Amino acid sequence: xxxxxxxxxxxxxxxxxxxxxxxxxxxxxxxxxxxxxxxxxxxxxxxxxxxxxxxxxxxxxxxxxxxxxxxxxxxxxxxxxxxxxxxxxxxxxxxxxxxxxxxxxxxxxxxxxxxxxxxxxxxxxxxxxxxxxxxxxxxxxxxxxxxxxxxxxxxxxxxxxxxxxxxxxxxxxxxxxxxxxxxxxxxxxxxxxxxxxxxxxxxxxxxxxxxxxxxxxxxxxxxxxxxxxxxxxxxxxxxxxxxxxxxxxxxxxxxxxxxxxxxxxxxxxxxxxxxxxxxxxxxxxxxxxxxxxxxxxxxxxxxxxxxxxxxxxxxxxxxxxxxxxxxxxxxxxxxxxxxxxxxxxxxxxxxxxxxxxxxxxxxxxxxxxxxxxx
Amino acid sequence: xxxxxxxxxxxxxxxxxxxxxxxxxxxxxxxxxxxxxxxxxxxxxxxxxxxxxxxxxxxxxxxxxxxxxxxxxxxxxxxxxxxxxxxxxxxxxxxxxxxxxxxxxxxxxxxxxxxxxxxxxxxxxxxxxxxxxxxxxxxxxxxxxxxxxxxxxxxxxxxxxxxxxxxxxxxxxxxxxxxxxxxxxxxxxxxxxxxxxxxxxxxxxxxxxxxxxxxxxxxxxxxxxxxxxxxxxxxxxxxxxxxxxxxxxxxxxxxxxxxxxxxxxxxxxxxxxxxxxxxxxxxxxxxxxxxxxxxxxxxxxxxxxxxxxxxxxxxxxxxxxxxxxxxxxxxxxxxxxxxxxxxxxxxxxxxxxxxxxxxxxxxxxxxxxxxxxx
Numbered sequence: 001x002x003x004x005x006x007x008x009x010x011x012x013x014x015x016x017x018x019x020x021x022x023x024x025x026x027x028x029x030x031x032x033x034x035x036x037x038x039x040x041x042x043x044x045x046x047x048x049x050x051x052x053x054x055x056x057x058x059x060x061x062x063x064x065x066x067x068x069x070x071x072x073x074x075x076x077x078x079x080x081x082x083x084x085x086x087x088x089x090x091x092x093x094x095x096x097x098x099x100x101x102x103x104x105x106x107x108x109x110x111x112x113x114x115x116x117x118x119x120x121x122x123x124x125x126x127x128x129x130x131x132x133x134x135x136x137x138x139x140x141x142x143x144x145x146x147x148x149x150x151x152x153x154x155x156x157x158x159x160x161x162x163x164x165x166x167x168x169x170x171x172x173x174x175x176x177x178x179x180x181x182x183x184x185x186x187x188x189x190x191x192x193x194x195x196x197x198x199x200x201x202x203x204x205x206x207x208x209x210x211x212x213x214x215x216x217x218x219x220x221x222x223x224x225x226x227x228x229x230x231x232x233x234x235x236x237x238x239x240x241x242x243x244x245x246x247x248x249x250x251x252x253x254x255x256x257x258x259x260x261x262x263x264x265x266x267x268x269x270x271x272x273x274x275x276x277x278x279x280x281x282x283x284x285x286x287x288x289x290x291x292x293x294x295x296x297x298x299x300x301x302x303x304x305x306x307x308x309x310x311x312x313x314x315x316x317x318x319x320x321x322x323x324x325x326x327x328x329x330x331x332x333x334x335x336x337x338x339x340x341x342x343x344x345x346x347x348x349x350x351x352x353x354x355x356x357x358x359x360x361x362x363x364x365x366x367x368x369x370x371x372x373x374x
Numbered sequence: 375x376x377x378x379x380x381x382x383x384x385x386x387x388x389x390x391x392x393x394x395x396x397x398x399x400x401x402x403x404x405x406x407x408x409x410x411x412x413x414x415x416x417x418x419x420x421x422x423x424x425x426x427x428x429x430x431x432x433x434x435x436x437x438x439x440x441x442x443x444x445x446x447x448x449x450x451x452x453x454x455x456x457x458x459x460x461x462x463x464x465x466x467x468x469x470x471x472x473x474x475x476x477x478x479x480x481x482x483x484x485x486x487x488x489x490x491x492x493x494x495x496x497x498x499x500x501x502x503x504x505x506x507x508x509x510x511x512x513x514x515x516x517x518x519x520x521x522x523x524x525x526x527x528x529x530x531x532x533x534x535x536x537x538x539x540x541x542x543x544x545x546x547x548x549x550x551x552x553x554x555x556x557x558x559x560x561x562x563x564x565x566x567x568x569x570x571x572x573x574x575x576x577x578x579x580x581x582x583x584x585x586x587x588x589x590x591x592x593x594x595x596x597x598x599x600x601x602x603x604x605x606x607x608x609x610x611x612x613x614x615x616x617x618x619x620x621x622x623x624x625x626x627x628x629x630x631x632x633x634x635x636x637x638x639x640x641x642x643x644x645x646x647x648x649x650x651x652x653x654x655x656x657x658x659x660x661x662x663x664x665x666x667x668x669x670x671x672x673x674x675x676x677x678x679x680x681x682x683x684x685x686x687x688x689x690x691x692x693x694x695x696x697x698x699x700x701x702x703x704x705x706x707x708x709x710x711x712x713x714x715x716x717x718x719x720x721x722x723x724x725x726x727x728x729x730x731x732x733x734x735x736x737x738x739x740x741x742x743x744x745x746x747x748x
Contacts, residue, residue: 049539179412180566184612188696188706191685195720208540213687232688249690251544294690310551312573315596316609318661321573323548332544334691 002075002167002200004038004061009070011056011224030056031067032224038168041198043191044229045215047205048247053224054204058170061202062089074167090166092157094173129159129193151182155189162193169194169201176205187213208248220244237370242288242362245355251293251334255357256327258289265289268327270304275351278366282356287365290355293321293334296347303346313337377402378423378528378560383432385418385584392418394584395432400528403558406589407575409565411607415584416564417532423562424530425449436527436560447476452526456533458517460505466492467501470519491522494556495549511542518553529554531563535570547573568610580604598747602655602736605743611660611694613734614707618656620649629656629733633699634679639731645744646735654744657734660694663709669727678725681707686715697724 011031031053038044046054059065061072063084071080079087154175161169175183175190191214194201203214211218212232219229220243228240232248239245245253258267263279265272267289274282297303306324313320315337322333322345333347356366378400385393393415400406408416421427423434425446434442441449452473460469470488479487492498495515505513514534521529535546547570554561554574565571571578572592579589580603588600592608599605605613618629618636627643627650629636636656638646646654666673681697684706693715698704700723709726735744 180568180610181411181607181612184610185706188685191696195684206539213685236688236690246541250540252541292690310548312547313592314569314572315593316568316572321544330545330548 003040004168004200004202005071005073005076006034006036006057006061007071007073009034009057009060009067009072011053011060011065011067013056029068029224031060034070034224034226036219036226036229038200038202040200042216043194043199043201043203043214045203045205045211045218046221047208047211047218048221050206052221054221055172056224057221058172058202058204061168062091062170063087088167090161090164090169092154092161092169092171092174094176129163151178151186154178155186158186158190158193162197162199165197166199169199170204171201172204173206174203175210176207183210190214208250220247233370238367239355239364241364242290242357245290245357245364245367249292251321251332253290253292253355254326254329254331255288255290255355256329256331257286257359258327259286260284267304270306270326272302272304272348278351278354278356281366286359288357288359289349290357291331291349292353292355293332295350295353296333297350298333298335298339299346300348301346303348305344305346307344308342311335311339311341377404377437378562379433379435380419380423381433381435383419383422383434384430385415385422385427386430391584393422396581396584396586398579398586398589400560400562402560405554405561405563405574405576407563407565407571407578408581409568409571409578409607410581412566414581416581418584419581420530420532420562420564423528424451424453439527450527451530452521452524452528453530453532454517454521454534456536458513458534458537460513460516462505464504465501466497466503466505466508466516469505469516470501470523473520473524487523488519491519494522494552495519510538511546514538514546515549518549522553522556526557527559529557529559529561531561533565534563536565536567543567543570550574568608580607582607594747598743598745599734600743600747602657602741602743605657605734605736609659611696611708611710613657613659614663616656616658616705616707617653617738619653620646620651622650628676629654631656632701633705634728635676636728636730636733637674637676638733641731642733642735642745645746649737649744653738655736655738655741657736658728658732659734660708660710662729662732663707663726664729665711665713666725666727669729671727671729671731673727677728677730679707679728680723680725682723683715683719683721686717686720688714695719697726 009031010029010033012029034057046057048054056065060067063082067080071078073079175186178186187210205211217229217231218235220227220235222243228235228244235244235248242255256267258265260282261284263274265274304326306326309323311320311322318337320335320337320339322335324331324333353368355368357363358365381397383393383396396419408419410416418427422429425444429442433440467488470491471484474484474487489498492501495518497512497515497519500508500512517534535543538546551574563574577589578592578595580587580595582603588595588604595604595608599608616631618631621628621630627638627646629638666678681699683695683697685696687694692710692712694708694710695715696706696708698706736742737744
């Protein structure tokens with residue numbers, strides 16, 4: 001177990017001959033001054049669109065890539081120059097990491113052969129992991145990896161890593177190849193194992209829901225930078241900027257151009273008197289108003305009359321989604337599953353829940369913060 | 375008039391039975407969604423209809439025409455693929471026009487139709503570009519435009535949105551519906567995304583091992599599943615399933631399990647009348663487990679299930695809580711709440727009240743639902 005610090009790491013993928021004579025790089029860095037700290041026993045999810053640098057950051061921590069600048073520390077010890085195999089890091093990737101000639105149990109015990117631990121020790125740890133992963137895992141023992149299905153292979157890979165008692169566990173889309181139902185059960189198993197053994201881990205995924213499930217905290221990345229690191233509530237209710245606000249939450253937040261004048265706000269043809277709290281705080285002029293699907297009042301007395309293009313009813317989510325347009329933006333409004341069929345609605349933003357962004361940048365001007373429920 | 379009628383479809387790949395004697399009909403203008411785990415035969419079924427695979431036996435009719443042995447191009451099918459099937463060397467305009475040219479549409483008709491379709495899907499400013507200059511979402515709209523300019527007898531979709539970022543899918547669903555509403559032809563849509571299936575389908579067919587398990591509305595499948603497989607497959611997180619013993623006496627019927635003994639409401643007595651003294655499978659949706667003091671029914675020790683909290687997943691509207699029972703062989707189960715459950719409950723044991731009226735009951739051998747649905 002370890003705490004991990006990544007300090008001001010910069011990583012370029014340009015090779016030497018791609019560097020111009022002026023000594024500058026032709027492409028932006030894959031990691032652009034990344035600093036992050038993982039507490040001992042904590043799981044942090046790295047999430048972002050493809051090319052955001054999340055896998056590169058994982059590889060730098062693993063030692064599979066060397067940073068051009070910056071340091072990596074495990075328990076305050078500088079490991080930047082240390083070889084991957086000396087870092088005590090467990091890794092599981094999307095495309096599995098098995099030793100195909102060995103049987104399932106052999107795979108787990110392999111580490112102990114290499115690291116010269118006793119047979120009994122190997123046996124005991126292997127058994128414990130098998131137990132936590134359920135009866136199905138015991139059935140896997142003694143079967144040759146190539147005969148295993150994708151899901152079983154990945155469970156073996158994960159089990160093998162955890163048996164090694166890694167100081168740090170790194171996972172890059174480890175379950176994205178699995179069928180939805182198997183993903184649901186495997187991620188729960190994985191989360192229980194990480195908590196049970198208090199393993200410090202980094203979890204790379206492009207799926208925001210998985211990031212939220214797996215991570216004690218979540219780092220949203222873009223263009224080689226961490227846009228924000230925090231709990232789901234922090235990202236959702238106090239996004240650092242418009243990018244994070246849009247990235248977290250589905251259906252996505254609606255962001256509309258707006259103007260404030262005389263303690264009123266106008267969005268497109270609609271106009272509302274602002275509650276004092278907002279009117280005092282927000283400067284007159286243009287800005288952008290963001291409202292999440294659940295952040296609207298339907299049938300509001302001062303509501304704007306909006307045409308409903310269509311209504312999606314999703315019984316599995318006990319919700320309907322109303323599709324409409326305001327301020328030139330397509331917006332989605334959440335409603336109860338049995339919300340009546342209608343051609344138009346009277347809506348106004350729930351002002352306690354609105355997000356405000358600068359008119360011409362991604363800067364957050366105001367975020368609602370976590371709502372107090374009790 | 376063109377409806378799709380598939381009769382006793384069978385498709386073998388060597389030893390493997392991919393589609394096993396499947397029959398269904400899609401009404402004129404109806405949108406049917408096929409869902410199921412990977413390998414269930416949904417994509418093969420679609421490819422049989424398109425003529426991309428030859429049937430082993432069975433018949434396919436589009437309206438009055440038997441198309442079973444026709445070549446794909448003679449079936450008059452428009453198909454939208456997951457990878458968009460766009461020609462990289464052709465411009466967006468030529469990609470959209472391709473199907474019209476290959477069917478010898480009069481030259482003067484082509485440009486207006488392409489332009490109109492491109493406007494519908496907001497890519498009219500991109501007609502001169504090559505596909506590599508487009509984003510994933512724009513490519514997907516090229517594929518929809520190409521289907522839009524056709525006037526095909528049936529429309530088939532093979533996971534057309536699965537390569538899109540989550541944030542783009544809500545808009546893309548609306549685009550698929552725009553295409554369908556413009557054409558009003560029988561359509562079949564394959565997806566692994568349940569929300570997408572619920573949002574788009576007039577009806578949804580759940581497939582497993584090459585056969586259709588149930589066809590119905592989203593609410594039919596979720597609230598009135600015909601068997602255990604459908605109940606488990608539809609809904610995320612999945613329904614909680616427990617093996618229970620049925621006991622009767624003094625006009626009461628009890629479902630007995632190490633973790634609870636649930637008094638069934640009299641409306642459900644008939645369902646288990648033939649299973650007194652035997653085992654049945656009891657299913658309860660995560661939303662039908664309640665915080666005891668907030669439960670909308672009488673809470674007793676008997677209808678209360680205790681579990682230790684393993685994971686608390688925050689959602690936009692509340693929390694999903696993953697628990698284990700405290701038996702010798704702990705069982706995992708899930709509950710969803712409209713309130714935010716504080717992280718401080720992690721590792722603690724909490725009681726949850728079971729809404730017995732919402733019970734799903736299955737024969738443990740045949741897996742058929744014991745409840746009678748109207």
